[in-house]
Amino acid sequence: SLAIVTLSMLFMxxxxxxxxxxxxxGAQSFFASLVLQSSTFGPFLALANLSTGLSSTLGAARRVLTLFDEEVTVRENEKGACPESSAMAVENLAFAYDDQAILESLSLSFPEGKITGIEGRSGCGKSTLLRLLMRFFDPQAGTARLGDENLKDVQTDFLRTKQSVVLQESVLFTDTLxxxxxxxxxxxxDKEIRRACKKASIDTFIDSLDQGLDTMLAESGSSLSSGEKQRIGLARAFLHDGDILLLDEPTSNLDALNEGTILRALDEEAKGKTVVLISHRKGTLSFADHIIEMEELHSHAVQ
Ligand SMILES: Nc1ncnc2c1ncn2[C@@H]1O[C@H](COP(=O)(O)OP(=O)(O)OP(=O)(O)O)[C@@H](O)[C@H]1O
Ligand SMILES: [Mg+2]
Structure with missing residues (x-):
């Protein structure tokens, strides 16, 4: 297309x-014809470039359509029960990712107002259990309950409001802090945000940034250290302030000083709440009222 443009300009x-x-x-017509002709090339070049843009557009459309075709694993419950109780339990629970069995015949209870610690080898299914308590998946057998209600019968929005969670990896968006x-x-x-940040021991870090809370984060928070990401995850949980607090390794990336500050905040925050605390750290687990030892693959958990 560039050759055509050049040749036709030379011809003109x-x-x-x-x-x-x-x-x-006359000279006027001569220049006018040159200018007019060159201004017709814009649309021509745009049309010629369409093929390059088109393939990436089609690629993007394909990705969006794949997302639309994705089957929903868990259907949201819009008009279900909203139980008062914050106690949670699982009964005879069995769960497998595809055909890889992770949990079997697991029965545990997480009493209201108590901190339940969970420890166990890496890969034994602790985070999976937490996902089932949040109903990210439904179990293949047995039930997960909130109060007396099966989680499937609990209104999903209500469950999300009731639970605060700190995942093993905090999900951060390319947006401001x-x-x-x-x-x-x-x-x-802003006051509530500051209070939550203080509890999560991330306030001094935020104050040290030029733009404070308005600092833009890089994609998936790659501009932050693992410990900072984790503390942002904790600040979110403190801010959300649900009756149930689900913590998956909340201190794994923190130094002893930050761990101490956060555990003290957690201790205060946990009063009257149902807390599930997964951790490999003895210091963190010592905050639990009772500890469950999970064993690899459907071994009987001892409470
Ligand atoms: N989305 C998934 N699809 C398939 N398998 C998975 C998925 N998530 C986890 N697993 C597998 O399930 C098992 C239990 O994983 P889970 O994350 O629950 O372990 P964990 O006890 O939390 O371990 P860690 O202490 O390392 O965090 C592991 O063997 C893991 O490979
Ligand atoms: Mg885990």
């Missing part, structure tokens, strides 16, 4: 010169 130039030389057109925190409570005031 020589034709114009020829006609001008033979007094068939403030908006990342607001994901946990969209209508929170």
């Amino acid at each position: 130039l020589f034709l114009g010169l020829y006609l001008y030389r033979h007094d068939q057109i 403030r908006n990342n925190l607001l994901a946990a409570k969209p209508d929170a005031t």
Whole structure:
């Protein structure tokens, strides 16, 4: 397409010169024809470039359509029960990812107002159990309960409001720190955000940033250390302030000083709440009222 553009411009130039030389057109018409002709190339070039843009557009469309075709694992319950109780339990629970069995005949209870610690070897299914308690998946057999209700019968929105969670890896968005925190409570005031950040021991870090809470985070928070990401995850949980607190290795990336500050905040925060605390650290687990030892693959958990 560039060759065509160049050739036709040269052709126009020589034709114009020829006609001008033979007094068939004036200088004005000569220049006007050149300008007018060159301004017609924009749409022509855009059309010629369509093929390059088209393939990436089709690629993007394919990715979006794949997402639409994704089967829903858990159907949200819109009009279900909203139990008062914050006690949770699992009964005869069995769960497998595809055909890889992870949990079998697991029965545990997480009493209201108590901190239940869970420890066990890496890969034994602790995070999986937490996902089942949040109903990210439904179990293949047995039940997970909130109060007396099967989680399947509990209104999903209500469950999300009731539970605060710190995942093993905090999910951060390419947005400002403030908006990342607001994901946990969209209508929170700056004062509430500051209080949550203080409890999560991330306030001094935020104050040290030039733009404070308005600092933009890089993609998936790659501009932060693992410990900072984890503390942002904790600040979110403090901000959300649900009756049930689910913590998956909340201190794994923290130094002793930060761990101490956070455990003290947790201790205060946990009063009257149901807390599930997964950890490999003895210091963190010592905050639990009782500890469950999970054993690899459907071994009987001892409470
Ligand atoms: N989405 C998934 N699809 C398939 N298998 C999975 C998935 N998530 C976890 N697993 C497998 O399930 C098993 C239990 O994983 P889980 O994350 O529950 O372990 P964990 O006890 O939390 O371990 P860790 O202490 O290392 O965090 C592991 O063998 C893991 O490979
Ligand atoms: Mg885990």
